[in-house]
Amino acid sequence: METIRLHHPQEKENMNLPASAAAIGFFDGLHRGHQDVLGTMIAKAEENGLKKAVITFDPHPSVVLNPKKRRTTYLTPLDVKLEMLEDMGVDYCFVINFSSALAGLSPDTFVFQYIIDMNIKEVIAGFDFTYGRYGAGNISTLSEYGAFHTTGVEKLAVDGEKISTTKIRKDLLTHELESANHALGRPYEVRGVIVQGEKRGRTIGFPTANIEPEYRYHLPAKGVYAVTFRLDNEETVYKGVCNVGVKPTFHDNLERVSVEVHLFDFDRSVYGENATVHWHHFIREERKFSGIDELTDHISRDKQKAIKLxxxx
Structure with a gap:
């Protein structure tokens, strides 16, 4: 997949792009609703002999448009999203810098510069996609241009509620992990590097791998989870129990959240290696215990519950 990064204003005279079908959106999470949009794009491209393309943005538009609710953490950070799109067979990904200048474009200017001038012949987007200054453009206005064909993909809902990145983010913060995973179509995952921690877990019989997230992930809420774990240089998938939190039994005012995974049947030093944690089930909220004995008793229970799950x- 070729990744083309664009800034406004952008010189594109020498791009000489082949005709393509393009799915357009932010696509954070690449959840099941996004997969419908991308699947429609792939079908249109194959039906019409076009290249498969995605138009996305960086950073999230809320950074520019909504300072009170700006989104700076992601379910799928850009590099991860690009890898997933490549695995889906996308030929081109256009990453447009979402800036004040871009947000101020008229709908017509956006369409001419970032769709027509890029030789896009099929545009596929979710039913609620908007573009241009004040979001004045939508699926209906896109269909009025004669240079390309437009397909709007209807919402995908579960129990009457639209699958959305916003809902998934909320579910992760309220321990509704199974709901989030169902909407994603896969277990939520976070990539990171294994770093040295306080090494307290080893002294109480539960050694942990401390994961430093590689990107600005939207982490699940503080608590204990049943997870799987894979080192980047291995195919083996390990099972374990993970604590996301501030270790209140040992710290009164620690603010920085850590991700610590105790793996079953694993006893190796893997500091410095890259790994991915997959969250499967929520077990309990993080809490402060009276001492080491109570803590280890609960960790033992957490481990047995995770093994069962x-x-x-």
Missing amino acids: LENL
């Missing part, structure tokens, strides 16, 4: 995985 993951046994049929």
